[in-house]
Amino acid sequence: MSDQETTTTTTAGSGGLAGVTDGSIGGGPTTPTQLKKVKKQKVLLMGKSGSGKSSMRSIIFSNYLARDTRRLGATIDIDLSHVKFLGNLTLNLWDCGGQEAFMENYLSQQRAHVFSNVGVLIYIFDIESRDVERDLATYVNIILALVQYSREAQVFVLIHKMDLIPPTMREEVFVQRVALVRKKTAEAVAIFRKGSLSQSQQSQSSHLPQSHQQQSQPGATTSPTATLPQDLEIGMQLFATSIWDQSLYKAWASIIHDLVPNLAVIETQLASMGAAIDADEILLFERISFLVVSKWTSREGDNNPYGDRFERMSNILKSWKHTCSKFTGTPRNTEQFSEFEYKMGNHFSMFVTQFTANTYILVCMPPGEARFNSAKLNVAAVRPWFKFLDGPGSGTAVAGGGPVQSAYGTAGSNYQVTGS
Amino acid sequence: MSSTGGGGPSGDGGEDPCTQPLPPRPVRFISLAALNLSRVYEQNRQRIQKKDGPKVPDPTTPQMKGKPRLLLMGQRRSGKSSISSVVFHKLPASETLFLESTARIQKDSLNSFMEFQVWDFPGQIDIFENPAYSFDMDAIFGEIGALIWVIDAQDDYLEAVARLNITILHVQRSYPHINIEVFIHKVDGLSDDYKLDIQRDVTIRIQDELSDQGIENAPVNFHLTSIYNHSIFEAFSKVIQKLIPRLGQLEAMLTNLCRTCRFEKAYLFDVNTKIYIATDSTPEDMASYEICSDYVDVIIDFSEVYGSWPRTQQWRDRLEGEPWAQPLEDQVACEWAESGMVLADAQRPIMLREVDRFLALVAIMKEGSYEKMPQINMNVDVVVKGLTEFFEITKPRGGGMGITGQGGQEVVSPGVPPAL
Numbered sequence: 120m121s122d123q124e125t126t127t128t129t130t131a132g133s134g135g136l137a138g139v140t141d142g143s144i145g146g147g148p149t150t151p152t153q154l155k156k157v158k159k160q161k162v163l164l165m166g167k168s169g170s171g172k173s174s175m176r177s178i179i180f181s182n183y184l185a186r187d188t189r190r191l192g193a194t195i196d197i198d199l200s201h202v203k204f205l206g207n208l209t210l211n212l213w214d215c216g217g218q219e220a221f222m223e224n225y226l227s228q229q230r231a232h233v234f235s236n237v238g239v240l241i242y243i244f245d246i247e248s249r250d251v252e253r254d255l256a257t258y259v260n261i262i263l264a265l266v267q268y269s270r271e272a273q274v275f276v277l278i279h280k281m282d283l284i285p286p287t288m289r290e291e292v293f294v295q296r297v298a299l300v301r302k303k304t305a306e307a308v309a310i311f312r313k314g315s316l317s318q319s320q321q322s323q324s325s326h327l328p329q330s331h332q333q334q335s336q337p338g339a340t341t342s343p344t345a346t347l348p349q350d351l352e353i354g355m356q357l358f359a360t361s362i363w364d365q366s367l368y369k370a371w372a373s374i375i376h377d378l379v380p381n382l383a384v385i386e387t388q389l390a391s392m393g394a395a396i397d398a399d400e401i402l403l404f405e406r407i408s409f410l411v412v413s414k415w416t417s418r419e420g421d422n423n424p425y426g427d428r429f430e431r432m433s434n435i436l437k438s439w440k441h442t443c444s445k446f447t448g449t450p451r452n453t454e455q456f457s458e459f460e461y462k463m464g465n466h467f468s469m470f471v472t473q474f475t476a477n478t479y480i481l482v483c484m485p486p487g488e489a490r491f492n493s494a495k496l497n498v499a500a501v502r503p504w505f506k507f508l509d510g511p512g513s514g515t516a517v518a519g520g521g522p523v524q525s526a527y528g529t530a531g532s533n534y535q536v537t538g539s
Numbered sequence: 540m541s542s543t544g545g546g547g548p549s550g551d552g553g554e555d556p557c558t559q560p561l562p563p564r565p566v567r568f569i570s571l572a573a574l575n576l577s578r579v580y581e582q583n584r585q586r587i588q589k590k591d592g593p594k595v596p597d598p599t600t601p602q603m604k605g606k607p608r609l610l611l612m613g614q615r616r617s618g619k620s621s622i623s624s625v626v627f628h629k630l631p632a633s634e635t636l637f638l639e640s641t642a643r644i645q646k647d648s649l650n651s652f653m654e655f656q657v658w659d660f661p662g663q664i665d666i667f668e669n670p671a672y673s674f675d676m677d678a679i680f681g682e683i684g685a686l687i688w689v690i691d692a693q694d695d696y697l698e699a700v701a702r703l704n705i706t707i708l709h710v711q712r713s714y715p716h717i718n719i720e721v722f723i724h725k726v727d728g729l730s731d732d733y734k735l736d737i738q739r740d741v742t743i744r745i746q747d748e749l750s751d752q753g754i755e756n757a758p759v760n761f762h763l764t765s766i767y768n769h770s771i772f773e774a775f776s777k778v779i780q781k782l783i784p785r786l787g788q789l790e791a792m793l794t795n796l797c798r799t800c801r802f803e804k805a806y807l808f809d810v811n812t813k814i815y816i817a818t819d820s821t822p823e824d825m826a827s828y829e830i831c832s833d834y835v836d837v838i839i840d841f842s843e844v845y846g847s848w849p850r851t852q853q854w855r856d857r858l859e860g861e862p863w864a865q866p867l868e869d870q871v872a873c874e875w876a877e878s879g880m881v882l883a884d885a886q887r888p889i890m891l892r893e894v895d896r897f898l899a900l901v902a903i904m905k906e907g908s909y910e911k912m913p914q915i916n917m918n919v920d921v922v923v924k925g926l927t928e929f930f931e932i933t934k935p936r937g938g939g940m941g942i943t944g945q946g947g948q949e950v951v952s953p954g955v956p957p958a959l
Contacts, residue, residue: 442833461878466846487870
C-alpha cells in the first residue's frame with residue numbers, strides 16, 4: 120500500500136503534496152499551498168486538579184526536569200500557551216485548571232468557547248485519586264461537551280502517576296482503569312446519541328485514521344468504536360504515564376504524531392534517505408521537546424527487540440540535554456550539542472546531529488568507518504530536502520529528484536504511511 | 540608515669556601509649572597511602588599469627604587477595620539498601636521507595652575491573668552490643684577494605700553517631716587498616732549551609748569521642764551523599780579509589796594524557812557503576828564529573844538498545860559484500876566502543892573510549908580540538924594500551940608485587956603519548 124502512496128508524493132513535488140496530509144489534521148482545508156501554511160491545533164489539557172497537567176506540559180515543552188515540577192502551583196482558570204512545533208505547526212495548549220469551580224465553568228458559561236474547534240483533548244487521570252467515581256463523572260461531562268462542539272477531536276486519556284504503583288502491579292491496574300474509562304466513554308457517547316437522536320446527523324467527517332493509531336499502540340487499544348453507529352466515533356487512545364520515566368514521551372509522541380503536517384512527505388523522504396545511506400534506523404526529533412516526529416526502520420532494524428526504543432531515545436537525549444545545559448550554564452531551551460557520534464566496535468555505529476533548524480536526526484547504521492563517514496556527509500547533503508520542516512517560506516522547494524531516488528524500491532516495502 | 544622529660548626508653552609497653560612521654564623522634568612524613576599500606580600489612584601479620592592456619596594468605600598482597608569487601612552499615616532506614624541498589628544495580632532512585640527492609644546480610648558481588656563484594660548489613664542488628672548474636676568478627680571484618688557507615692541526615696542522628704563511635708572503636712582496635720567512610724546521607728533537599736552544619740557536627744562528635752578514647756588519626760572520612768544526584772557515585776568513587784593498588788600511577792598516566800592532548804579533565808570510569816577509579820591531577824569539580832558520568836550513561840543506553848541483539852547473517856553478508864568486500868572487523872577502525880560529541884557552546888568536545896569490558900576513558904576537551912580528533916585518537920590509543928598493560932600487571936595473581944609504596948621502584952610507565 121505504501122508504494123503507490125509514496126511515489127505519488129515524491130514525484131508530485133511541492134504542488135500536490137497536500138493530498139496525503141489531510142485526514143489526520145481534523146478537516147482543515149486541503150489547498151495545494153498547505154505546505155506553506157502554519158497549522159494551528161487547539162489542544163485541551165484537562166483532568167482533576169493536581170493530576171499533573173501542568174507538570175507534564177512543562178516537562179515536554181519547557182524542558183523542566185521531573186523534580187522541578189514540584190515548584191509548580193495550581194493552574195488558575197485556563198493557561199494558554201502557543202507552542203511552535205517544527206516551524207509549521209503551532210499547538211495552542213489550553214492548560215485548564217482542574218479545580219471543580221473551574222470545571223463547572225468550562226462546562227457551563229465557557230462551554231462553546233472551550234470546546235469548539237478542539238483538535239485534541241488530553242484527559243489526565245490521577246491513578247492515586249481517591250474518588251474515582253467522581254473523576255469519571257467529570258470525564259463523562261467533558262466528553263459530552265466535546266462531542267457536542269468538536270466531533271472530530273481526538274481523545275487521549277493518560278492514566279498518570281503510574282510510578283506510584285509498584286512495578287509488578289502496573290499492568291494490571293492500568294488494564295482495569297482502561298476498561299473503566301472505555302466503559303464510561305461508551306456511556307457518554309450513548310447519552311449523547313440519545314439526546315441528539317431526533318436531530319439528523321449527516322456528518323461524515325469523523326472517520327479518523329484509526330488503523331494507524333492502533334498499530335502504534337498495541338495492547339492497550341481495543342477498538343471502542345465497534346459498537347457505535349457510523350456517525351459517531353471517538354478516536355481514543357489510552358496511555359499509562361509517569362513524569363519519572365519515558366512513558367510520558369511515548370504518549371506525547373503519539374499525540375504529536377498525527378498532528379504533524381506533511382507527515383507522509385517526511386516519512387517518504389526519510390525512507391529513501393535511509394535506504395540510500397544504508398542505515399538501520401533513522402529517528403527525527405523535534406529540537407526542543409525531543410519528541411519523535413518520524414521514524415524509519417530497515418528490515419534488519421525491525422528485529423530490534425526493544426519496542427520502546429523511540430520514547431527511550433527521546434528520554435535519553437532530553438536528559439542528556441539537561442546535563443549539558445547544567446555543565447555549560449546555558450538555558451535549557453537552547454541547543455546543547457551539535458554532534459554526537461558513537462561507534463560500538465563491530466556492532467553498530469550511530470550519530471545524532473542537528474538536522475534542520477527545528478530538528479535533530481538520529482541515524483543508527485552498520486559498523487564501518489567508510490560507511491559512517493559517507494553517511495554523515497549524505498545526511499548533511501540531504502538537509503535542503505527537509506527545509507520545509509522549518510516552516511513556511513523557508514524552502515518549499517522539495518524537489519523530487521536528488522541522489523536518494525535510486526534506492527527507492529527497497530525502502531518502500533518496510534515502512535508505513537498514515538494515509539487512508 | 541611521671542614526666543621525666545624524655546630519657547627513658549619506651550619499651551615498657553604501657554596500656555595507653557598515647558599518654559606516654561616518648562623520646563623525641565626525628566620527624567618523618569608518612570603519606571596517607573603508605574600509612575594505609577603499613578596498617579594493612581600489620582593487620583594481616585597479626586591475623587596470620589593468631590590463626591596460624593594452613594591457608595596463610597600472602598601478607599604482601601593483602602588487598603589483592605580475594606575480593607575486597609565494602610561493608611554498608613548504619614541505622615535501619617538510613618538508606619543502605621537504596622544506596623547499594625542505586626549504585627550497583629542501577630535501580631532508578633525513585634523506585635527505592637518500594638525496597639523492603641533488609642533482614643539479613645545481603646552479599647553482592649561486583650564484577651568489575653576489580654572484584655568487589657558489597658555487604659549490606661541490616662541496621663537492626665547491632666553486632667557489638669547484642670551478645671545474643673555471636674558474630675565471627677574475622678569473617679566480617681577480615682578482608683574488608685572499607686566500612687561505609689550511613690547516617691540519615693534528615694533524621695535525628697545522635698543515636699547513629701553513638702553507634703558509629705562504638706563501631707569505630709571496635710574496628711580500630713582489631714582492624715586498624717579499615718577505612719571508615721561516613722556517608723551523611725539524604726542531604727538532597729537540605730540547604731548547603733545546613734548540610735555543612737550537619738557534617739561539622741557529626742565530625743566533631745566523632746573526633747571528640749575518638750580522641751577521648753585515645754585514638755588519633757583514625758582513617759575516618761566524611762561524605763555528603765544523596766541517591767537523587769551524583770554525590771553518591773562521587774563518594775563511592777573516593778572510597779574505591781583508596782582500595783586501588785598503585786592509584787598514583789594511573790593518575791599520572793591520565794595527567795600526562797591531559798597535558799599532551801590539552802584535555803580539561805579526564806576520568807577513568809567503571810562503566811557498570813559509574814564510579815570513577817582515577818582522574819587526572821587537576822582540581823576536581825562536580826560539574827565535569829556529572830557530565831562525564833551522564834555521558835557514560837547515554838552510551839550504555841545506546842549500546843543496549845542498538846548493540847545488544849544479534850544481527851542476521853544476511854545483514855552481515857550484504858555488508859561484507861561488494862563494494863566493500865572486507866570482513867566487518869576490518870571495516871571498523873577500533874574494535875572497542877568509541878564516541879565523541881560536541882557541545883553547542885564554544886564547541887567543546889567530549890570523548891569516550893572504552894578501555895576494556897569494564898572501563899571507559901572519558902575526557903572533556905578544550906574548544907576547537909574537534910578538528911584534531913584523529914591525532915587525539917592516536918594519543919588516546921596509546922594511553923588505552925598503557926592502561927590495559929597496567930591492569931594486566933596489577934591483576935591479582937598471588938604475590939606478584941611487594942609493598943613498595945605507590946610509585947616506587949617497579950614503575951610501570953607505559954602510555955606516554957607523543958605531544959600534539
